[in-house]
Amino acid sequence: MQSLSIQELQIGDSSEIKKVFQEKDVLSFAEVSTDYNPAHVDKEYAEKTMFKKQIVHGMLVGSLFSAIFGVQMPGLGSIYTKQSLKFTKPVYFGDEITAKVTVKDLNLERNRVTFDCIATNQNGDTVILGEAEIMPPRKGDR
Numbered sequence: 833m834q835s836l837s838i839q840e841l842q843i844g845d846s847s848e849i850k851k852v853f854q855e856k857d858v859l860s861f862a863e864v865s866t867d868y869n870p871a872h873v874d875k876e877y878a879e880k881t882m883f884k885k886q887i888v889h890g891m892l893v894g895s896l897f898s899a900i901f902g903v904q905m906p907g908l909g910s911i912y913t914k915q916s917l918k919f920t921k922p923v924y925f926g927d928e929i930t931a932k933v934t935v936k937d938l939n940l941e942r943n944r945v946t947f948d949c950i951a952t953n954q955n956g957d958t959v960i961l962g963e964a965e966i967m968p969p970r971k972g973d974r
Contacts, residue, residue, distance in 0.1 A: 835908040837971045838943055841935050847905040848932035849896050853888045855925050861892040888923040894960055896931035897949050901966050905933065906945065909969030913944065917962040921953070928954040933964065943967055 862868050870877035871887055878886040894917050901910050923929060930952050937946040944965050951960035 833903045833908055834905070835910075835969050836906040838906075838938055838940060838945060838968050839971065841906065841938060841945060841968070843935050843938060845905065846932055846934040847900050848930055849900050849904070850928060850930045851896060852928045853893070853923060853925060855886070857892065858886070858888055858925070861889050865889070865891070867891075883922050883924075886925060888925065888927070890917070890919040890923075890960070893923050893929055893931075893951055894962070896929065896951065897933060897962070897964060900931060900933050901947075901964065906966060906968035911967040912964070913967050914965035915949075915962060916964075917949070917960055919960055921957050921959045923953065923959050927959075929959065931960075936963070943970065 858872050862873050867889060871881055871883065872889055875886055897915070898912065901912060933947040933949050935945060936948045944967055947964045947966065949960070949962040949964055950958060952958050
């Protein structure tokens with residue numbers, strides 16, 4: 833775990849995390865979020881959808897970005913202030929997702945960092961595109 837101030841970041845810096853999503857992850861997320869959409873939790877229902885099988889909650893996949901921001905870059909002491917996500921392809925049980933964030937802009941005056949966010953599956957297909965704004969810890973607050 834690390835804690836980087838805005839002065840320690842540069843445009844183009846990036847960090848990533850990988851995770852294989854399993855049914856147990858989806859069921860746990862459904863319980864925590866109360867999102868029991870049958871496209872995620874009911875095999876028979878999901879087989880009748882356009883996806884033909886159960887899909888992972890988009891917000892569960894998107895939470896990988898939060899993991900990066902909270903413990904990798906900028907890391908401990910960071911505050912999430914904004915996030916946009918576009919879900920471009922479904923994520924299925926067993927898919928390995930790589931979530932990557934890249935510094936896009938630094939606003940020293942407001943102490944805000946804008947990141948491009950992208951998540952891809954094991955085939956290199958983009959499953960999420962987005963942008964986030966983070967308030968990193970100040971040097972004296974770490």
